[in-house]
Structures are given as structure tokens and as C-alpha cells.
Amino acid sequence: MSYQKNILMVSTRLAAVRSRLPVAARSAKFVPLLSNRFYSKTTPKTIAPLFTVSRNTPSTSLSNVRGRRSYINGSDEETPEGLRYTEEHEWLALEDGNLAVIGITGYASKALGDVVYVELPSVGASIVAGEPIGAVESVKSASDIYSPVSGEIIEVNEQLDKKPGLVNAEPYRRGWICKILIKDTTELESMMDNNRYQTFIASS
Amino acid sequence: MKSPEARRALASFPGFGITASRRNKSRDTIATPFSFSFRRQSNSSTTSKQKKLYDLEVYISRSRSPYFNLSYEDYLFKRFPAYTSYTASSTQLSKKILFLYTNYRSVIIGRNQNPWRETNVQSLRRHNVPLIRRKSGGGTVLHDEGNVNYSVMMPGNSFDRDEHALLLCTALNAVFRQRGEETVLSVNERHDIVDQKARKVSGSAYKLQRGKAYHHGTMLLNSRLDMLSKLLHHSVDSRLESVEGPGVQSVRSPVSNIGISDELFVNTTIAAFRREYTTSSDNAFRVRYVDEDSITKEEEQEINKTIDELQSWEWTFGSTPKFVHRFLVGDSTPAVSFTVKEGTILDLESNLPEFMGYKDSIIGTAYRGADVASRIDSERWKQRLIEAI
Numbered sequence: 001m002s003y004q005k006n007i008l009m010v011s012t013r014l015a016a017v018r019s020r021l022p023v024a025a026r027s028a029k030f031v032p033l034l035s036n037r038f039y040s041k042t043t044p045k046t047i048a049p050l051f052t053v054s055r056n057t058p059s060t061s062l063s064n065v066r067g068r069r070s071y072i073n074g075s076d077e078e079t080p081e082g083l084r085y086t087e088e089h090e091w092l093a094l095e096d097g098n099l100a101v102i103g104i105t106g107y108a109s110k111a112l113g114d115v116v117y118v119e120l121p122s123v124g125a126s127i128v129a130g131e132p133i134g135a136v137e138s139v140k141s142a143s144d145i146y147s148p149v150s151g152e153i154i155e156v157n158e159q160l161d162k163k164p165g166l167v168n169a170e171p172y173r174r175g176w177i178c179k180i181l182i183k184d185t186t187e188l189e190s191m192m193d194n195n196r197y198q199t200f201i202a203s204s
Numbered sequence: 205m206k207s208p209e210a211r212r213a214l215a216s217f218p219g220f221g222i223t224a225s226r227r228n229k230s231r232d233t234i235a236t237p238f239s240f241s242f243r244r245q246s247n248s249s250t251t252s253k254q255k256k257l258y259d260l261e262v263y264i265s266r267s268r269s270p271y272f273n274l275s276y277e278d279y280l281f282k283r284f285p286a287y288t289s290y291t292a293s294s295t296q297l298s299k300k301i302l303f304l305y306t307n308y309r310s311v312i313i314g315r316n317q318n319p320w321r322e323t324n325v326q327s328l329r330r331h332n333v334p335l336i337r338r339k340s341g342g343g344t345v346l347h348d349e350g351n352v353n354y355s356v357m358m359p360g361n362s363f364d365r366d367e368h369a370l371l372l373c374t375a376l377n378a379v380f381r382q383r384g385e386e387t388v389l390s391v392n393e394r395h396d397i398v399d400q401k402a403r404k405v406s407g408s409a410y411k412l413q414r415g416k417a418y419h420h421g422t423m424l425l426n427s428r429l430d431m432l433s434k435l436l437h438h439s440v441d442s443r444l445e446s447v448e449g450p451g452v453q454s455v456r457s458p459v460s461n462i463g464i465s466d467e468l469f470v471n472t473t474i475a476a477f478r479r480e481y482t483t484s485s486d487n488a489f490r491v492r493y494v495d496e497d498s499i500t501k502e503e504e505q506e507i508n509k510t511i512d513e514l515q516s517w518e519w520t521f522g523s524t525p526k527f528v529h530r531f532l533v534g535d536s537t538p539a540v541s542f543t544v545k546e547g548t549i550l551d552l553e554s555n556l557p558e559f560m561g562y563k564d565s566i567i568g569t570a571y572r573g574a575d576v577a578s579r580i581d582s583e584r585w586k587q588r589l590i591e592a593i
Contacts, residue, residue, distance in 0.1 A: 087288065088414055117316040117341075117452055117525070132413075135315075137452060139365070140342035140395065141410035141417075142315050161450055161526065 079105060080172055084188060085197035086148045091172065092191060098183075100149055103176040104136065104167065107201055113139040115167040118160040121178055125153045129187050133178060136167060145177065149187045155179040256362070258300035258481045262474055266495035270307035270336055270347060275510035276494060277303055277355050277420070278339060279503065286415030287359035301357040302477050304470055307347040309428075310334045311435055314342040314409060314452055318524050321447035322454050324437050326591045333435060337520045340420060342409030343454030346435060350426035350461065352469055356419050363417040365395045369408060372423075373397060375476035379464065387462055396457065397421070403460035424461045425469055432459065443536045445592065449527025517572065522547025529571075531588070540585075544571045558582040 079085065084092045089108035093101040109115065117137040127133055132144040133153070156178045160166060166175040182188075192200060263280065265273050280301055287298060311323050311333055319325060319335055322344040328335055347353065356368045373389040380387045388400040397406035408421040436454075474491065482489065499507065513519050526545040533539040540554035549571055552563050559566070562580050569575045573590035580586060 117450065119316065137314075137316050137341040139410075140314075140340075140408060141365070141412055142339065142341035143412035144414070146414060164450070 079107070079194050079197055081194050083172070084148075084191035084193060085200075086146075086191055087200060088146050090145060090148055092148055092188070094188070095179075098181060098185065099154075100151070100180045100182050100188075101176050102133070102145075102147065102178055102180060103171055104145060105197075106171045109168045109171045109175070112136060112141070112143060115164045118157075118164045118167060118177065120156040120158075120160065121153050123153055123156055127151060127153060127180060136164075147180065148191055149180060149182050150184060151180040151182040153178050154181050255480070257297055257483065258358075259297040260477060260481050260489070261299065261301045262477070262489075262491045263301065263303045264470065264491055264493050265303070265305035266493055266498075268306060268308045268349065269496070270310040270312065270334065271511045271514050272496055272507070273305040273307055273353075274312075274336065274338055274514060275507045276499075277305070277418075278510050279507050280355075281357055281411070281413075281416070281418055282506075284357045284416050284418075286413070287361060288415040298359045298362070299357075300359075300477075300481055301355075302474070303355040303357075304352060304473065305355075306349055306352050306466065309346070309348040309431070310336055311344065311346055312336050312338050313344045314454075315339055316341065316452045316525060317344060317454070318447055318449060318451045318527055319521060320445075320524075320527075320529055320593075321449075321451070322437055324435060325593070327435055329591070331431075331435065335520060336514055337523070338409070340409040340411040340418070341452065343407065343452065344436060345407055345422050346427075346432050347422065348427050348431070350424070350428060352423050352425060352466055354421055354423065354473060358417055358419070360412065360415045360417050363410075363412065363419075365408070365410060365419065366391050368419055369395065369397050369406070369421065371476055371480055372406075372473060375472050376462070376464075376469075379468065379472055385463075389462070394455070397423075398457075399460055399462070401460070402458070404457040405460055405462050407457075423469060424459060425464055425466060426461055429459055429461065444532055446530045446532065446538075447527055448530070449525060451525040451527065517570075518547060521571070526550075529593075531592070542571065542576075547571055549576070558585050 079091070082093070084094075085105065086092075089105045089111075091103050091105050095101060104112075115136050115138045119135040119137070119142075121127070121133040125133075127147045127150060129147060129150045131147055133147045135142050135144050137143075157166075157174075157176050159174060160177070167177075169175065263276075265276060267273060267276075280303055284301060285299060309331075311328060313319055313322055313335065315338065317337075319337070323335060325335070354368075354372070369391045373391060376389055377387075380389075386400065389397050389405065392398050392402075395408045396404045398404050404424075406421050406423045408419060410417065410419050478489065516522075524544070524547070526543070528541055528543050530538045530541040538553075539556055540552065540559050542549050543551040543553075547570055549567055549569055552559060552566050554560060554563075558580060565579045566576060569579065571593060573593035576593060577586040577590045580589075
């Protein structure tokens with residue numbers, strides 16, 4: 001009886017502790033913050049599943065505690081290295097030298113709120129840098145997205161039709177918006193790298 | 205819940221300036237009937253913060269045409285300067301535009317909505333009410349001459365969803381107090397203005413572009429609310445049709461008029477904006493009246509282009525997100541369903557002989573009643589499709 005009570009105490013305490021951890025540590029296999037006093041009494045394997053949280057999916061145990069899946073506090077808080085950024089909060093990743101993948105940053109998607117619809121550009125359209133390539137709707141607001149480069153749109157992320165929330169949950173992974181075949185790589189030089197973008201966000 | 209002052213401090217985030225406290229709230233556009241959310245009382249906005257001044261321009265439209273008014277609004281927004289970090293100037297005041305307009309009876313849907321789902325297309329035709337898709341997001345509203353619309357354009361880094369709604373609430377509440385009426389307005393979590401009985405009197409929608417943004421909303425003064433149920437889709441028998449697909453869905457709310465005259469509302473609004481955003485010594489301030497006759501030739505060209513776009517079928521109906529439209533018979537069995545994308549029929553599913561033979565000729569046509577009806581033989585279905593599509 002008291003054994004079960006201890007498990008319950010540990011599990012709720014774990015949830016409370018983990019919700020205060022920085023995101024990166026939440027997905028750690030082992031949370032070393034409990035005092036030995038609790039842990040030594042309750043070592044059985046039933047505790048183990050609580051620790052195994054995949055980095056890519058929102059934690060189901062946490063969502064049970066809060067009662068709701070929280071897309072905004074997803075796993076992409078930090079801006080990845082190796083991407084280029086614009087002052088309009090778009091990111092660009094370069095594949096194979098001249099294929100640019102475009103999306104909006106986690107900062108932007110958090111500021112916008114829950115995205116309910118993404119207006120995608122048409123495949124084959126010819127784009128000039130600075131032109132709008134679609135829009136994102138969230139909380140009654142339609143926000144235009146701009147292309148940082150010129151080129152031709154060769155692919156759009158069809159997943160966003162059914163799951164616009166990917167822009168919030170995984171802005172750098174499955175929430176990408178479109179892929180553009182660039183003609184002129186010099187346009188990339190005027191974009192910011194990760195450090196400059198972080199400075200830009202912090203200062204403005 | 206953070207106080208409006210704290211929220212406004214948070215709202216000075218760059219670029220989007222969204223209330224950070226809102227981020228984890230539930231989705232605004234899920235259809236929950238009569239959502240009674242937490243209501244925020246309006247607060248005097250000039251008490252504890254330094255007044256931010258703007259170069260305020262006020263426009264009032266004399267036209268009742270929703271096409272002209274929405275196009276003029278779009279024109280003002282195109283002309284509005286984009287305040288990006290490299291154009292920021294600390295010496296010159298940023299611009300703020302207030303545009304007030306009234307439309308004759310029309311149904312206005314949000315940019316990413318599905319008109320067949322949100323409105324009763326048949327009923328709109330019967331009552332001769334135009335359907336217009338606007339460029340901002342949000343849900344479906346019915347405009348008529350008892351409703352005055354306000355549109356506020358602001359620099360991108362001072363975008364705030366509630367600031368102007370709260371300002372209006374403060375100003376209007378003073379008017380109600382003076383008149384001895386018991387109406388008290390406040391802004392709810394969905395950024396609507398509601399009265400003391402949680403009935404919606406104003407809905408809002410927003411548009412954000414590089415460096416600038418606008419917030420526009422309705423204000424129900426003396427509107428014919430009975431027409432809502434006839435024209436918007438809640439009344440159509442869901443045993444007859446169903447629409448499935450992504451796109452923004454409207455959230456139904458009980459509504460109410462606030463019962464003051466157009467003139468009083470307009471004057472109160474302009475006075476409130478002047479008090480809040482300009483210094484009292486600004487004698488050069490004037491209200492500009494616009495209509496179809498008072499605009500210049502160059503303006504007219506641009507505005508007419510937008511009017512044409514708003515009136516086109518491609519923008520109004522053709523730009524609907526991909527959806528499946530099912531027509532049901534008898535005991536809600538699906539008789540025929542059309543899969544439509546970008547206004548063109550992608551696929552047709554039916555077990556009725558009236559459609560099966562013509563499947564090839566129907567797929568690929570525009571999703572317009574007359575076009576589809578001309579490709580089938582059955583008189584009964586021709587009639588039904590012409591009315592409903």
C-alpha cells in the first residue's frame with residue numbers, strides 16, 4: 001500500500017520537477033534531481049517508462065498533468081546552427097548547393113500563436129527575393145511570409161494542409177514551408193547566421 | 205491573467221508584438237458554442253505609462269460599397285510605410301491610420317475560409333447579398349448599414365491585438381455612463397468586444413506584413429441581427445449537405461447591438477484616438493472623407509484593380525482550401541461528393557447513375573453550379589447543384 005503511494009508521490013514530484021527543467025534536459029533518460037531518500041525506496045522498473053521521452057514528440061505524461069498537449073513549448077526553442085536567418089524571422093537551409101529550404105523561426109511561430117492555416121505558394125512559381133510566398137494564419141491574423149532569395153519554387157510542404165500546427169511544433173523540421181531552386185547564391189551572403197540572429201532578437 | 209499594462213509592455217516585442225501570455229491558450233478557432241471566456245475590463249490606457257504619440261490620419265468613407273471600402277482599405281495599407289529596423293527613426297513620429305466605413309448588407313468571409321461551409325450560398329443568392337472574401341484572417345461576419353467598421357493601421361513593431369479594442373471600450377463606456385445606460389463593454393480572450401452579458405458587439409481580424417499591420421473590426425450599432433441566422437450557415441439543414449476540409453472555421457457567438465447612432469460612434473472613436481495618440485495642440489488635424497468620386501485618377505486605377513480582384517470568382521470561391529463537398533439525400537446518405545481544389549473539381553464520388561456516366565467530363569471543370577449542371581442530365585440534380593454551388 002505504502003509502496004504504491006510512494007510511486008505516486010515520486011511520479012507527481014517527477015512531473016513537477018521536470019516541468020521546471022530546461023527543454024533539453026526533459027528528454028534525458030534519467031533525472032538526477034531527486035534526493036536519494038525517495039529514489040532508494042522506489043527503484044522498481046515501473047519508474048523507468050517515465051524517463052523515456054522522445055525529443056521529437058511532446059511528452060504525453062506531461063500533457064496529462066497539464067491536461068493539454070502544448071505545441072508551443074515544443075522541442076525547438078533554440079535556433080539551429082548552420083541555417084541562415086532574416087530580420088523577418090524566416091530561416092533558410094541550403095541543400096545540395098542551390099536548393100534552399102525555407103521556413104519561419106521558432107521565435108516567429110511562438111509570437112504568432114497557434115497556426116491554424118498555412119497558405120502555400122504554387123509549385124513552379126518564379127519568385128524574386130522579398131516577394132511574399134504565402135501566409136500563415138493564427139489567432140485571426142493573416143501574416144505574410146517573404147522569400148529571402150530569388151528562384152523557382154520546386155516543392156511545397158503538403159503536410160501543412162492537414163497539420164498547420166507543425167509550424168509551431170517543429171518549425172525547423174517538419175514545419176518547413178517550401179523549397180526554392182536558387183539562381184544567385186550571392187543573395188545568401190546578406191542573411192544572418194545563428195549568432196547574429198540571436199543578437200537581433202535580443203536587441204530589438 | 206496579466207494586467208493590460210503588463211500585456212502592453214509585453215506587446216512591445218519586435219516584429220509581431222503578440223501578447224506572450226496568450227501563447228498557450230486553447231485554439232481560438234475551434235467551434236465551441238457561446239464561449240464564455242475570461243473578460244477583461246477596459247482600463248484607462250493613459251494612467252501608468254508614457255503616452256506614445258503618432259502621426260494620426262483619419263479617413264471616413266462616404267461610400268456604402270463593400271468592394272470600394274475594402275479596396276480603399278487595402279490601398280491605404282499598401283501606401284502605409286513599412287517600419288523595419290533599418291528605417292526606424294527616433295525623431296519622426298510613426299504613422300497611424302484610422303479608417304471608418306459602413307457597408308450595405310454583405311457577408312464577408314476570412315481569407316482562409318470555406319464559403320460553402322460558413323455561409324448559406326443559396327440563401328445569399330435569394331436575398332441578393334454579395335459574398336466577399338477579405339484579405340485578413342478570422343471568421344465570417346454580416347455587414348449592414350447598422351454596423352460601422354473601424355480599421356487601424358500601425359507599424360509592425362507596435363502591433364497589439366487588443367490595444368485599440370480596449371481604447372474603444374473605454375471611450376464607449378464613458379458614453380454609456382453619461383447616457384445612463386447599463387451597457388459595459390470589455391475585451392474577451394478571443395479579442396472580441398463583448399457587453400456585460402457576454403454578447404459579442406464587435407469582432408476583429410488582423411493582417412501582418414513586413415513592417416506594418418492592421419487591425420479591423422465591426423461594431424454592431426443597429427444591425428439586423430435576425431438576418432444572421434438566415435444567411436450564415438448554422439441554419440442550413442446539415443442533413444442536406446456537408447463540407448469537409450481544412451480552413452478556418454468561424455466560432456459562433458451570441459450577438460447584440462449597442463444601440464447608439466453612427467455619428468455618435470464615429471465621433472467618440474475619433475475623439476478617443478486623438479486624445480490617446482496626438483497632442484491636444486494639433487490644430488492641423490482634419491478628417492478626410494473619401495468615396496468613389498473624390499479619389500484621384502491614379503488612386504482610382506489601383507483601387508479598381510483591387511475591386512476587380514474582390515469581385516472575381518477566382519478570389520471569392522476559387523481560392524478556397526481543398527475540400528470535399530457532399531450532397532446528401534433522404535436519411536443523410538451521401539449521394540454525391542465533389543473533391544475540389546483551387547476551384548476545380550479533382551474527383552467525384554457517387555453511386556448514382558445520374559453522375560457515374562459523366563464522371564470524366566465533370567472532373568476538371570470549375571466548381572460552379574452552371575458548369576457542373578451543364579454536364580449532367582438529371583433535371584432534379586441540375587436544379588439542386590445550380591442553387592447550392
